[in-house]
Amino acid sequence: MKTHEVLIEPGRSERHYWRDLWRNRELLYILSMRDVSVRYKQTALGAAWGLIRPLTTMLIMVFVFSKIAKLPPDPGIPYPLMVLGGITVWTFFSTSFTQISTSVTLNSNLVTKVYFPRLIMPISSIAVSFLDFLVSLGLFIILAIWYQFVPDWHLLLLPAFIILALLGSFAFGLFFAVVNVKFRDIGQLIPFIVQVGFYACPIAYSSRLVADKGDEWWTPFYWANPMVGIIDGFRWALLGEKAYFNLQSLLLSVVIVGVCLFLSIYFFRKRENTFVDDI
Amino acid sequence: MSVITVENISKQYIIDHQKGKGSNTLRDVLAENWRQFFGGKKDGNTPTREEFWALRDVSFSIEQGDRVGIVGHNGAGKSTLLKILSKIIEPTSGSVRIRGRVASLLEVGTGFHPELTGRENIFLNGSLLGMSRGEIREQFDAIVAFAGVEKFLDTPVKRYSSGMYVRLGFAISAHLNPEILIVDEVLAVGDAEFQKKSLGKMRDNAANGRTILFVSHNLTAVQALCNKTLYFEKGQLIEQGETNQVIASYLSKVSKTRLLRQWDTPEEAPGNDLVRVKRIELIPDYQDDLTHIDVRTPMKFRFEFWNMMDRANLNLSMHLNSMTGECIFNVGTRSQPYGKGLIAGECTIPGFFLNDGSYTISIMIVKDTVTPLYVMEEGITFDVEDYREGIAWYGKWPGYVRPQFPFEMGMLEPASLE
Numbered sequence: 001m002k003t004h005e006v007l008i009e010p011g012r013s014e015r016h017y018w019r020d021l022w023r024n025r026e027l028l029y030i031l032s033m034r035d036v037s038v039r040y041k042q043t044a045l046g047a048a049w050g051l052i053r054p055l056t057t058m059l060i061m062v063f064v065f066s067k068i069a070k071l072p073p074d075p076g077i078p079y080p081l082m083v084l085g086g087i088t089v090w091t092f093f094s095t096s097f098t099q100i101s102t103s104v105t106l107n108s109n110l111v112t113k114v115y116f117p118r119l120i121m122p123i124s125s126i127a128v129s130f131l132d133f134l135v136s137l138g139l140f141i142i143l144a145i146w147y148q149f150v151p152d153w154h155l156l157l158l159p160a161f162i163i164l165a166l167l168g169s170f171a172f173g174l175f176f177a178v179v180n181v182k183f184r185d186i187g188q189l190i191p192f193i194v195q196v197g198f199y200a201c202p203i204a205y206s207s208r209l210v211a212d213k214g215d216e217w218w219t220p221f222y223w224a225n226p227m228v229g230i231i232d233g234f235r236w237a238l239l240g241e242k243a244y245f246n247l248q249s250l251l252l253s254v255v256i257v258g259v260c261l262f263l264s265i266y267f268f269r270k271r272e273n274t275f276v277d278d279i
Numbered sequence: 280m281s282v283i284t285v286e287n288i289s290k291q292y293i294i295d296h297q298k299g300k301g302s303n304t305l306r307d308v309l310a311e312n313w314r315q316f317f318g319g320k321k322d323g324n325t326p327t328r329e330e331f332w333a334l335r336d337v338s339f340s341i342e343q344g345d346r347v348g349i350v351g352h353n354g355a356g357k358s359t360l361l362k363i364l365s366k367i368i369e370p371t372s373g374s375v376r377i378r379g380r381v382a383s384l385l386e387v388g389t390g391f392h393p394e395l396t397g398r399e400n401i402f403l404n405g406s407l408l409g410m411s412r413g414e415i416r417e418q419f420d421a422i423v424a425f426a427g428v429e430k431f432l433d434t435p436v437k438r439y440s441s442g443m444y445v446r447l448g449f450a451i452s453a454h455l456n457p458e459i460l461i462v463d464e465v466l467a468v469g470d471a472e473f474q475k476k477s478l479g480k481m482r483d484n485a486a487n488g489r490t491i492l493f494v495s496h497n498l499t500a501v502q503a504l505c506n507k508t509l510y511f512e513k514g515q516l517i518e519q520g521e522t523n524q525v526i527a528s529y530l531s532k533v534s535k536t537r538l539l540r541q542w543d544t545p546e547e548a549p550g551n552d553l554v555r556v557k558r559i560e561l562i563p564d565y566q567d568d569l570t571h572i573d574v575r576t577p578m579k580f581r582f583e584f585w586n587m588m589d590r591a592n593l594n595l596s597m598h599l600n601s602m603t604g605e606c607i608f609n610v611g612t613r614s615q616p617y618g619k620g621l622i623a624g625e626c627t628i629p630g631f632f633l634n635d636g637s638y639t640i641s642i643m644i645v646k647d648t649v650t651p652l653y654v655m656e657e658g659i660t661f662d663v664e665d666y667r668e669g670i671a672w673y674g675k676w677p678g679y680v681r682p683q684f685p686f687e688m689g690m691l692e693p694a695s696l697e
Contacts (some may be wrong), residue, residue: 007367008375024429034403035393039393041435112405113389115366185306273369276362277292 003193014198017269019128021117028120033129039128045141050135054091058084065204074206076242078147081140082235086203088136089234093165093227094194095129100173101190105180108279118272122177126166133162140238144174152240161234168230181271202235208244214266226260228251280378282459282490283341283364287385290334290374290514292361303331315533333359334370335514340506342464343379346491348505348522350529356513357494361385361463364492379490381456382409386463388448393437397428397447400436402453424449446473453480456499459490465621476671478504499525499665500673530571537660538562545585550653552595554644557621559581559641559658573664574681577630581661583623592647593617597626600657602637607679614648634681635665 057082058160066079067073073079103125104111104118111118144151180183180186202210210222224230229250236245334356341347349357362368364375367381390407391400403454405415415422423429426446428439453562462481478500484647485491485504495501501508501522508525510518512532518525542548543559548555563572572578580597596611612624640659644652665676 004380006366006375006376006377006381008363008370008377010370010372026412030406030412034395034399035433036395037399038392110390110407113385114383116407166682183308276368 009275011160017117021119024116024120027116028124031120031124035125035128037057038167047135049057050132050172051139052131054084054087054136054139057087057091061087061204063190071205071209072207074239074243075177077239078149081143081147081149081239082243083204084140084143085235085238086201086231088133088140089161089165089197089231090203090227091136092133092203093127093169093230094197096166096169097173097176098124098190098194099125099129100169101176101180103173104275105184105187105279106178111275111279119268119276122170122268126169130166149166149239154237154240156237158234158237161230161237163228164254165234167261168197168226168253168257171264173258174264177259177272178268181275195229200225201231204231204233206244207232207246207249211244211246223252226253226256230257280343281340282343282378284373285364285590286338286341286376288334288337288363288370288375289332289687290356290363290368291371292331292333294331294422301672319572332514334363337511337514337518339519340419341490341492341507343490344423344485344488345507346485346493346505346650348501348508348526349494349511350496350508350526351499351511352514356514357511358385359514360511361461361492361494363636365461368417377459380409381459381461382452382455382457382465383461384452384455385461386448387445388453391436391448396433396435397423397432397439400452401448404448408452408455409457411556414456422450422454423446423452425476434465442473448526450475453477453484457489460484461492462493462497463592467533473676478673479671486672494654497528497673497675499667502526506597527570530662536662540658545587548585550583550584553586553588553591553646553652555585555587556642556655556658557585559640559655561659562660571664572661573666574633574635575630576663576667577627580626580628580640581623582625583621584644586617586619586622586652588619590616590618593622593626593652594645596643596645597642598630598643599633600639600641601679602639605679607633609639611645612644631683633663634676634678635663639663644663659683 031263039047045052054248061083062080064082066073071079071274100122103121106125107121110121145173176186176190193275210219213219223246229246230253232243233250233253236243300512337356337360342346349360351357361383361387363370364377365381367383367385377483388400389405390404393401395403401419402412402415404411410418423432425507426443426449428443428447430495431439431443436447441449460481482492482504491504493501493505495598505522507528508522509516510525512634519530539560539665541556541560544555545555545557548557550556559582560580562581564577564579566575566593582595582597583597586593592614594612594615596609598609599607601607638661639657640661641654641656642658643654647651654678667673
């Protein structure tokens with residue numbers, strides 16, 4: 001039998017961390033399934049909630065922003081479709097982000113009792129939001145059929161934007177997950193960030209409205225938000241050429257997400273061995 | 280071949296003693312950094328910090344197939360050591376080298392989710408403990424049978440009784456197949472019969488050449504399972520070696536035993552103007568070269584006190600109390616008239632009477648059978664250790680006392696063979 005040898009020393013990162021992570025993929029799967037099957041336990045409507053939430057949010061936004069505020073959609077695109085596209089990707093990002101941020105503290109009973117690569121917790125926490133995302137996407141397809149809207153070849157790029165949104169949620173979520181272990185302030189901060197993001201990102205409106213404003217003092221801040229490029233891109237892939245798309249802002253998003261992701265993982269790896277002392 | 284080599288392991292914790300606020304919030308840290316940024320030095324109100332060594336310079340090695348017991352008081356560093364070996368916490372300094380697959384059992388039913396069914400939780404807990412899904416599936420029926428929860432497999436564990444919950448948790452871990460098994464105090468839970476079954480299962484594991492590290496407060500279980508024992512105190516390894524030897528020295532060190540108290544002159548003796556206690560003593564009648572009191576040991580309680588009254592009807596009653604303060608029994612002398620002088624008496628507590636545990640003896644001197652003159656609380660403190668013979672069960676023996684009354688059983692009417 002092959003002997004499995006481990007050396008434990010202070011400050012020593014596991015040499016085979018990523019291999020360990022791969023070996024623990026079954027645990028990853030089981031923790032994901034746990035979250036999914038627990039999600040709608042003891043609810044009368046069950047998984048229907050995954051449908052009800054995006055649908056009602058969309059209806060309210062259509063009512064408030066389209067009927068009352070009379071915000072224009074991108075030309076040639078029905079407003080509800082544009083909003084639902086935005087809600088779908090934003091909800092995916094924001095729930096993943098929230099769940100990643102709280103994943104370590106929610107699993108504190110495991111952290112103090114068993115060893116496994118700690119990255120399993122944030123990774124497994126996204127299963128629930130991904131399922132919700134698929135439901136919401138299904139709703140979008142139904143709505144698109146209703147409006148007899150036919151997507152074009154851009155749809156092929158959709159997976160790339162889904163992955164980008166996911167990486168974005170890791171890039172920011174992992175950092176907060178680590179900080180949350182020591183400072184529970186994060187639990188208060190995150191709903192606030194999500195709420196602000198909902199308005200700061202092009203969900204109820206199109207980035208075209210911002211682009212048309214030209215150069216105001218605040219527009220650079222708008223474009224610096226990495227989620228703007230991702231949401232615009234996602235909508236562009238779903239709705240085709242008529243939707244607003246800005247390659248420059250997308251590239252900026254990719255760079256920001258890439259750098260933040262690298263730093264976040266580094267930070268997480270650096271701190272994960274001390275989680276149990278702080279939790 | 281040594282499978283675990285521990286070299287100079289230490290674990291330090293910094294304890295913040297903060298004034299007013301209990302927790303460390305982001306605001307405190309930001310405010311502190313802000314002050315340092317502008318003021319250049321920390322202000323005087325910073326929390327006082329205290330270093331605490333949960334483990335200090337611990338070294339030992341464990342050979343393959345050893346069953347090692349770890350004993351010590353609460354806070355001696357036993358659990359910290361197990362957590363370091365399980366890679367859950369990182370040592371502050373030192374190193375550990377482990378050869379072989381480790382499974383740690385620090386809790387029964389780790390990760391059990393109350394909403395999930397027994398079946399789902401078996402897979403969840405099993406994979407947390409390092410089993411693959413294939414292994415779990417292979418062992419599934421054995422686990423369920425061991426726990427005896429066949430009927431409730433598809434019931435959420437929140438509806439389980441606490442006994443079922445514990446049984447299921449232990450059953451999963453009992454079917455782990457690691458080369459090194461680390462177990463922390465899990466036998467403390469569950470009913471007596473299940474404890475016996477669990478210990479039996481662990482012994483089977485040990486028989487298969489598995490290395491076991493076992494922390495327990497139950498010294499009988501340690502003695503039954505382990506061939507070697509480590510004794511920790513205040514984060515340091517005090518003694519290691521053969522189980523019986525280490526446990527004997529552990530017992531001699533930890534007991535707060537105080538068998539004798541005496542005062543030479545009435546001036547310094549406790550009491551009042553009427554009576555003063557000169558001496559109280561518990562004398563164990565050790566048999567078979569024993570050096571500690573166990574359930575077999577007969578004892579004599581002796582007392583002497585000064586009576587300063589010319590003539591009084593006196594008696595003395597002795598209360599034997601458990602550590603939690605309940606009176607196990609109360610016996611008294613006959614009330615008799617005494618003049619001034621030193622009065623002495625003796626009471627015998629037979630062997631095979633007290634259950635294992637810690638006890639105190641209080642005395643009360645009474646006048647005219649109704650008026651207490653003086654009460655001395657907890658004059659004597661002693662421990663009674665467990666001892667069993669020919670019994671394969673190691674749970675806590677129930678009851679306040681543990682007498683051996685004549686008790687016979689026999690076949691009344693053999694069934695006729697057909």
